[in-house]
Amino acid sequence: MAQADTGAVAEDATLTVSAANGVIVSGAASGGVDSDIDGDTLSVIGVTTGTAASVAAVGTGNVGGSLTGTYGTLTLNADGGYSYVADQGAADGLRRWRDGDGHLQLRP
Known part of the structure; x- marks a missing residue:
């Protein structure tokens, strides 16, 4: 069972x-x-x-690599650690990932 995760970052900060x-x-x-x-x-x-219609649509990639979204760049590691570089102020993007059992995780 995944718990909600939150974070905040200033414009052009990490x-x-x-x-x-x-x-x-x-x-x-x-x-x-x-x-x-x-x-x-x-x-x-x-x-x-972006938007994934299913867990299968998320796939099994991009872990540990940079993933650029509308409002910044996310690097999410297999151990759950991450960095997010914001490139627009006062905006939040939605990220989706799949855990090892195939459960879809959604977080802003």
């Missing part, structure tokens, strides 16, 4: 989030932990920009 606080959180995180019903280890295996 938000860097470590794996410990990234999109896959374990331990005693204040917002809850991400978990798998089967107890499998979680990892990011695919990420895309």
Whole structure:
């Protein structure tokens, strides 16, 4: 079960989030932990920009590489750590990725 993740970044600045606080959180995180019903280890295996109609449409690529969206550039690592470089002020984009079990994750 994925928990909501949030972050904020100023125009033309970079938000860097470590794996410990990234999109896959374990331990005693204040917002809850991400978990798998089967107890499998979680990892990011695919990420895309835009709109995906299904988990399969997200695919299994772009992890660890730069992905440019409307409002900035995201680099999302398999361990859940990420950086986001904003290139327009006061705007937020939607990112989608798939975890190792194929579950679609959506976050602004």
